[in-house]
Amino acid sequence: MDPETDRLISQGAHFLGVTKKDLVAEAVRMYLEQRREELKAGMVEAMRVLDGSLRSDVALLTGLTVEEIDAVGGIDE
Template sequence: MTDDARRQVAVKISPEADKLITSGAHYLHMSKKDLVEAAVQFYLDARREEMQAGMRELLSQLDGTRASRVALLAGMTREELDSVGGVEEDD
C-alpha cells in the first residue's frame, strides 16, 4: 500500500499539546502532521532498545505450544490460562 493510499486517523491530544504542536509547526515551517510524524519517529528511535527488549520478553514467552500462543494473545500468564481450564495442545 502506498503512503497516499493509507487512511488518515485522528489522534486525540490535550489542548496544551495541541498548542505546543501548533506553535512548533509554525516556527519550524512545517505542517502539524509532519511535526507529529517526525516527533514520533524521533521518540521511537530514541527508545528502540527499550522496545526491542520488550519484544524479546514477549517472544520469550512463546515455547511452541498452543497454550503459550493463546496466553500471549489473551494477555494472560500460562498459570492464569491453566487456572481457567487451559487449552488442548496440537497433536
C-alpha cells in the same frame, strides 16, 4: 489526542515551518530511536512468550501467564 497536545503540535509545527503531520512523524521516529533498547527488550520478551501455540498467543494478548490460563480451564489447541 487531547486538546493541549494538539495545541503544542500546532504551535511547534508553525514555528518550525513544517506540517503537523511531518512534526508528529519526526517526533515519533526520534522518540522510538531514543527508546530503542526498551523497544527491543519488549520485542524479545514477546518472542520469548510466543511458541506458536494458541495458549501463548492468549497469554501475550491478555497478560496472563500460561499457568493462569491453565488454572481457569486452559485452551483447546
